[in-house]
Amino acid sequence: xxxxxxxxxxxxxxxxxxxxxxxxxxxxxxxxxxxxxxxxxxxxxxxxxxxxxxxxxxxxxxxxxxxxxxxxxxxxxxxxxxxxxxxxxxxxxxxxxxxxxxxxxxxxxxxxxxxxxxxxxxxxxxxxxxxxxxxxxxxxxxxxxxxxxxxxxxxxxxxxxxxxxxxxxxxxxxxxxxxxxxxxxxxxxxxxxxxxxxxxxxxxxxxxxxxxxxxxxxxxxxxxxxxxxxxxxxxxxxxxxxxxxxxxxxxxxxxxxxxxxxxxxxxxxxxxxxxxxxxxxxxxxxxxxxxxxxxxxxxxxxxxxxxxxxxxxxxxxxxxxxxxxxxxxxxxxxxxxxxxxxxxxxxxxxxxxxxxxxxxxxxxxxxxxxxxxxxxxxxxxxxxxxxxxxxxxxxxxxxxxxxxxxxxxxxxxxxxxxxxxxxxxxxxxxxxxxxxxx
Numbered sequence: 001x002x003x004x005x006x007x008x009x010x011x012x013x014x015x016x017x018x019x020x021x022x023x024x025x026x027x028x029x030x031x032x033x034x035x036x037x038x039x040x041x042x043x044x045x046x047x048x049x050x051x052x053x054x055x056x057x058x059x060x061x062x063x064x065x066x067x068x069x070x071x072x073x074x075x076x077x078x079x080x081x082x083x084x085x086x087x088x089x090x091x092x093x094x095x096x097x098x099x100x101x102x103x104x105x106x107x108x109x110x111x112x113x114x115x116x117x118x119x120x121x122x123x124x125x126x127x128x129x130x131x132x133x134x135x136x137x138x139x140x141x142x143x144x145x146x147x148x149x150x151x152x153x154x155x156x157x158x159x160x161x162x163x164x165x166x167x168x169x170x171x172x173x174x175x176x177x178x179x180x181x182x183x184x185x186x187x188x189x190x191x192x193x194x195x196x197x198x199x200x201x202x203x204x205x206x207x208x209x210x211x212x213x214x215x216x217x218x219x220x221x222x223x224x225x226x227x228x229x230x231x232x233x234x235x236x237x238x239x240x241x242x243x244x245x246x247x248x249x250x251x252x253x254x255x256x257x258x259x260x261x262x263x264x265x266x267x268x269x270x271x272x273x274x275x276x277x278x279x280x281x282x283x284x285x286x287x288x289x290x291x292x293x294x295x296x297x298x299x300x301x302x303x304x305x306x307x308x309x310x311x312x313x314x315x316x317x318x319x320x321x322x323x324x325x326x327x328x329x330x331x332x333x334x335x336x337x338x339x340x341x342x343x344x345x346x347x348x349x350x351x352x353x354x355x356x357x358x359x360x361x362x363x364x365x366x367x368x369x370x371x372x373x374x375x376x377x378x379x380x381x382x383x384x385x386x387x388x389x390x391x392x393x394x395x396x397x398x399x400x401x402x403x404x405x406x407x408x409x410x411x412x413x414x415x416x417x418x419x420x421x422x423x424x425x426x427x428x429x430x431x432x433x434x435x436x437x438x
Contacts, residue, residue: 008102012089015109019123022116029153029177034125038158040115041129044136049079051143051159052271055151055189056168056202058325059264062256062294063168064144066268069255070288071142072097074280080144081131081156083124086296086320086431093131096138108134124148128155142277150178152191164275165192165221166267167201170208171325176354182207190215200271201225202263224274232266234259242269249273249282255292257300259336260329265289296320296430298333304437309409315343315420316409318434320427322351324359330424331363338367343418347371347397348408349425350388352381357391360425365396368422370415372408373401376428405433 023033038045052067054060064082071078077097085091093100100108108130116126128148135143142163147154170186178185186208193199193212199221201212209225216223224230230244238253240262254265269289272280301307301316310316321330334345347368351357364371373388385401392399402408405423412421423433 008106009088011106012102012109015106015113016089016123016127018113019109019121019126022118022126023120023122028122029150031153031155031158033119033121034129034155034158036119037112037116037121037125037129038132040117041112041133044129044132045158046160047136048132048143048159049140050163051145052164052166052275053145053147053156053159053162053192054166054168055147055154055192056166057171057173057185057189057323058321058329059168059202059260059267060146062261062264062292062297063166063268064146065256065292065294066254066265066289067144067271068094069292070268070272070285071144071277071280073288073291074277074284076141076277076279077139078142078144079135079138079140080146081128081135082144082146083148084427086427087434089127092127093134095134096140100134104134105130122155125155147189147192150185150188152188154192157192160194162192162194162197164271165194165197165199166271167192167199167204167212168264168267169202169325170204170212171323172356172359173323173325183211186211187215193219193221195220196222198222198224198274200267200274202267203227224270226263226267226270230270230274232263232270234262238262240266242266242273244270244273247273249285252286252290254289256294257298258329258333260333261298265292295434296427298330301433301437306405306409306433306437309406309413310421311413311419313343313418314412317420317422318430319422319424320430321424322355322360322426324356324363327360327363327424330422331367334420334422335367337420343420344369344415346408346412346415346419346421347392348374348402348405348421348423349392350374350376350385350429351383351425352379352428353383354381355425357383357388358395361392361395361397368397371397371399372411373399374403374405374408374429375401376426376432379428382428405429405436
């Protein structure tokens with residue numbers, strides 16, 4: 001008998017609350033605890049099929065989605081572990097092609113918790129161990145594995161010999177844990193590279209590229225950098241061309257909107273072409289890229305209770321971007337939309353207290369006509385709406401604090417002319433929007 005979804009969800013929340021108590025710090029970058037727990041579980045990470053390991057600041061989830069879709073289109077059975085989730089924690093776990101059920105996830109959590117036996121462990125470490133256990137037990141052809149934070153000491157960085165590593169664009173985020181310079185942050189992410197494992201790298205800022213290249217040389221990782229060993233050339237239709245060493249793949253417009261998503265799709269294509277997996281053809285990759293979906297990344301809601309609050313010609317968009325690099329990509333995407341179909345852009349946003357608020361908001365100055373700041377009262381690290389609105393005004397936006405998204409949408413509905421609304425700044429806010437909209 002299946003457990004009622006609400007009951008299973010409550011049980012998962014309860015066990016996650018217990019996990020938090022096993023370690024006083026939400027984040028404590030080290031691999032010692034993880035290796036101890038995995039040893040107690042008979043090292044499931046060592047029995048996985050070939051792993052594609054992804055690190056970076058922006059685009060990790062989208063690149064993972066493109067890889068998973070393309071490999072599935074090629075007839076491969078894929079397991080994937082990504083984070084964070086938007087609505088259900090089980091969204092993080094795709095096991096042999098299927099999302100894990102809440103009941104299966106709960107059973108895994110209970111098993112791993114018993115094995116941990118009360119020892120110090122962070123929530124992300126114990127939930128990642130559950131992913132390795134599930135993926136080890138389900139036959140699959142490949143694993144797509146996304147880091148949670150950084151790379152060197154990330155709980156996912158225990159796979160000794162991945163088939164490939166992928167580094168998406170690196171920028172400023174999580175500076176309290178990774179360092180306050182781009183070189184320091186990049187050094188943490190570059191450390192997923194392994195001896196003899198091809199490293200496929202997106203276009204980077206010069207400082208970041210130098211660190212990645214130096215680390216690859218130091219460990220003996222063959223390096224494939226966008227703009228050097230391979231290239232991606234966008235086309236006017238949103239697709240483009242991938243080229244390397246005489247190989248040319250024509251890529252269709254990605255299923256995910258935004259100019260930046262072509263870059264992520266091309267990075268996934270580069271990884272698959274370089275890995276030269278049996279049966280993974282350019283046609284399969286193209287079809288997979290065209291049919292990729294990934295909620296909360298430039299996602300337009302077209303129906304639901306929140307959409308109904310907008311005027312008939314209004315648009316409601318969601319994106320979980322939360323750092324300056326992500327905001328720059330978002331602002332460019334909405335500038336392009338406005339060129340093709342002019343509408344005023346209204347921002348509804350929140351940011352947690354460890355984020356660069358003004359740096360995130362600055363790219364929207366001159367792009368968004370107004371902004372509403374929302375606090376998340378049930379989230380300990382949420383900033384207050386009044387403080388967020390002040391930061392937005394300092395970044396050049398006409399901003400006001402609002403008690404709730406519904407209030408902000410009601411205010412937008414009174415403004416003249418056609419409007420686009422973008423809800424952004426945190427996956428917590430985007431997830432809440434999806435739940436509330438139905």
